[in-house]
Amino acid sequence: MSDIIAKIKGIVGDANVVTADMPQYLKGNEQPAAVVFPGSTEDVVGIVKAAYDADVKVNVGGNVVETKGLSGGIAVVMSRMNQIEEVDPENLTCWVQAGMNHQEFVEKLSEKKLNFPPEPYAVSTSSIGGCFSIGDVDSKAFNYLPTRTFILAYESVLPTGEVYKVGTKCIKCVSGYDMIHFIAGSRATFGILTRVLVKLLPAPQAAKAVVADVPSLAAAAKAFKAIQKRKVFPTRLNALNKALGNEVMETSGCLVLVDIEGFPVSTAQYAKEVEAELKIAGASFTKVIEDKAEYDELWSKWLKVREKINLEENKVKFTVGPAKVVNALGSLSGIVSNIEENPGVLVEGLNGKITVFTDPDANAAAINNMAMGLGGNVSGLLGSQLRCKAYNDNEMLEEISRVLNSIRSEFDPKGIMAPGIKL
Numbered sequence: 001m002s003d004i005i006a007k008i009k010g011i012v013g014d015a016n017v018v019t020a021d022m023p024q025y026l027k028g029n030e031q032p033a034a035v036v037f038p039g040s041t042e043d044v045v046g047i048v049k050a051a052y053d054a055d056v057k058v059n060v061g062g063n064v065v066e067t068k069g070l071s072g073g074i075a076v077v078m079s080r081m082n083q084i085e086e087v088d089p090e091n092l093t094c095w096v097q098a099g100m101n102h103q104e105f106v107e108k109l110s111e112k113k114l115n116f117p118p119e120p121y122a123v124s125t126s127s128i129g130g131c132f133s134i135g136d137v138d139s140k141a142f143n144y145l146p147t148r149t150f151i152l153a154y155e156s157v158l159p160t161g162e163v164y165k166v167g168t169k170c171i172k173c174v175s176g177y178d179m180i181h182f183i184a185g186s187r188a189t190f191g192i193l194t195r196v197l198v199k200l201l202p203a204p205q206a207a208k209a210v211v212a213d214v215p216s217l218a219a220a221a222k223a224f225k226a227i228q229k230r231k232v233f234p235t236r237l238n239a240l241n242k243a244l245g246n247e248v249m250e251t252s253g254c255l256v257l258v259d260i261e262g263f264p265v266s267t268a269q270y271a272k273e274v275e276a277e278l279k280i281a282g283a284s285f286t287k288v289i290e291d292k293a294e295y296d297e298l299w300s301k302w303l304k305v306r307e308k309i310n311l312e313e314n315k316v317k318f319t320v321g322p323a324k325v326v327n328a329l330g331s332l333s334g335i336v337s338n339i340e341e342n343p344g345v346l347v348e349g350l351n352g353k354i355t356v357f358t359d360p361d362a363n364a365a366a367i368n369n370m371a372m373g374l375g376g377n378v379s380g381l382l383g384s385q386l387r388c389k390a391y392n393d394n395e396m397l398e399e400i401s402r403v404l405n406s407i408r409s410e411f412d413p414k415g416i417m418a419p420g421i422k423l
Helices: 002-012 041-054 102-111 128-134 217-229 264-280 292-311 322-336 360-373 380-390 394-411
Strands: 034-036 058-061 074-077 084-088 093-097 151-157 163-167 192-199 206-214 236-240 254-262 285-289 315-319 345-348 353-357
Touching: 002 034, 002 041, 041 058, 041 074, 041 151, 041 192, 084 102, 102 128, 128 192, 206 217, 206 264, 206 292, 217 236, 217 254, 217 264, 217 322, 217 345, 236 292, 254 264, 254 292, 264 285, 285 292, 315 360, 315 380, 322 353, 322 360, 360 380, 380 394
Parallel strands: 034 074, 058 074
Antiparallel strands: 084 093, 093 192, 151 163, 151 192, 206 254, 206 285, 236 254, 236 345, 315 353, 345 353
C-alpha cells in the first residue's frame, strides 16, 4: 500500500494526501489508508488507475467520504475541484466542477439571477457531484421535478481510469439508452464525476414564506389537502413535528413551512390563501414572511434540519399519494405510537413523502405494508426488498439484484468503486 500512496503523492502532491488525522474527512468506522484531494480530472484518472491496477477500493465525497467497505482503501475528497467553469445565461446552462459545495453554487447563481432548484442533501458538506450521485427527490420536486432532470451532460472517470463524457446543452440529445440520467442515483458505483453541465432556471421574480404553529401533523395534512383543492401548489409544503420544528422556531404543536415562488401578484394571493387554510386548521400562529433576509434565514434553518433528517440512520422514508397523507399519518401512529412526540417526523405535502425516526428493523415492514395499502411504498433499496417480501417473490428481488450488479460490473469489472453501496 505504501507504493500506491507514494504513486498518488507523485500525482497530486504530498500536501494533497493525508494519512493521519483523517476523521474530519470520513463518515463511518472503517479506516482507509489515505484521504486524497485531486485538483483536476487528470489527477482523478491517475488516482483511480493506481487503485484499479492494485485492486484497491475507492470511494468519493465532496467533503466527507463514507468508509463502509473502505478499510485500507482510498478516500477521494473532491473539495479542491470547486470552480464554476462557464455560465451560459442565454441557454440557461452551467458547467461546474463536481466538488463545488452545493449551497455555495446556489448562492453564486442567485447573484446572477439564476436558479438551481435542488436542495442540498447535507447543506454543510454536499457537493454538486454528490447532488447527482445521490439523485434525491427533495421537498421542491413537485414543482421543479427530481434532481436528475437538471443534469444535461457530465464528465466522469470510470473505475478503470478511463474518462467518460456524455451529453450536450440540448435538452434532448440521446436515442436509445439514456446514459445521462442513468448516472443519477448511482452513488459513485459507475465512477467519479468530475464536471457536470447543469440546467438552470431564471430566478423567481418574488418569493414569500408562510409559517404556522398547527395543533398536529394530521391537522397540517388536512390543510395541505385543502390548499391543493384550491389549485394552489407552492414550491415547498412541509410539516415538521414538534421536536424537529423547534430546531427552526419554537412551537407548541407542529411547524408548517410553506415556500411560494413565482410572480409578485400570484405569490401574494397564494400566501393569503395558504394562511387562511392554516388558520382554519387551527393554527395558533401564522406569519407571511416577505423580507428577503428573514426568508433566507428561515430556509437556511430548514436546510440544516433536512441535513439532520437525511443523515439519521434510524429512520424510514415512505411515499403515498398526496391525497392519502392524512390516512398514512393515522395509520403510522398505530405503528410507532405518538408521532407528535416522536424524535422526528417530516411530511412533504406535495410529494406525499413522510419520514419518521424509528428503528427500520422493528417497523419498516409494517410501515411498508401500510404504505402499499395506500398505493405507495417505503423508499430506496429497503423498499424494493420489502415489496418483494410482501409479494412473497424472492425471485423478483434476486433478478433485480442480478441485473443491477451485472450493469455495475460492466463499468467496474474488479468491483473497486463505492464498496459500501449494495444494489
